Amino acid sequence: MTRSAAAAVLCALAALTASADDSTLKVKVGDKFPDVPLAAAQIDAVKKGAKTLSIADLKGKTVIVFFYPKALTSGCTVESCGFRDLMKKGDFPKDVVVLGASADGAELQQQFIDKNGLPMPLLCDTDVKLTKALGILSPKNPKMSQRVTFVVDKEGTIAKIYDKVTPKSHPAEVLEEIKKLK
Numbered sequence: 001m002t003r004s005a006a007a008a009v010l011c012a013l014a015a016l017t018a019s020a021d022d023s024t025l026k027v028k029v030g031d032k033f034p035d036v037p038l039a040a041a042q043i044d045a046v047k048k049g050a051k052t053l054s055i056a057d058l059k060g061k062t063v064i065v066f067f068y069p070k071a072l073t074s075g076c077t078v079e080s081c082g083f084r085d086l087m088k089k090g091d092f093p094k095d096v097v098v099l100g101a102s103a104d105g106a107e108l109q110q111q112f113i114d115k116n117g118l119p120m121p122l123l124c125d126t127d128v129k130l131t132k133a134l135g136i137l138s139p140k141n142p143k144m145s146q147r148v149t150f151v152v153d154k155e156g157t158i159a160k161i162y163d164k165v166t167p168k169s170h171p172a173e174v175l176e177e178i179k180k181l182k
Helices: 003-019 074-088 106-116 129-134 170-181
Strands: 039-041 062-067 096-102 122-124 148-152 158-162
Touching: 039 106, 062 074, 062 170, 074 096, 074 106, 074 170, 106 122, 148 170, 158 170
Parallel strands: 062 096, 096 122
Antiparallel strands: 039 122, 062 148, 148 158
């Protein structure tokens, strides 16, 4: 094989690998949010008696889905408690649903809720199916998501993506965006 042919093969393989990379954002504003049903801790807060929750279940509501790497860790706790505090103060409009999400199982998510008094359901993407569909898998750990937040409109379309998140200030940043959408 000539050098140029080998280089072409390597370039083709690199392009194929990059397109299959689950840690590179695969959606954009204006796309439909993937409709992947997931188990959730505290699911009854938004869907009574359900076993799973998906974006289709929340049609007609604005939905904030904030992904975090691992429940009960410092940055994830700061971010989740920031959303909790704004929700408890009633800052979000009534037709807004806030959901946390990670690859953690329901038991750990429930511990996270109980320890921090979190009022929102926490999605359990244990097989990282939704995380991969969005392209937000951690490049360092294939069992964790990146810290990314999606604002999804009443029709299930992505209205805003936050892929650069500072846990402490992020909930207030999202609230300001929600106020602009209203």
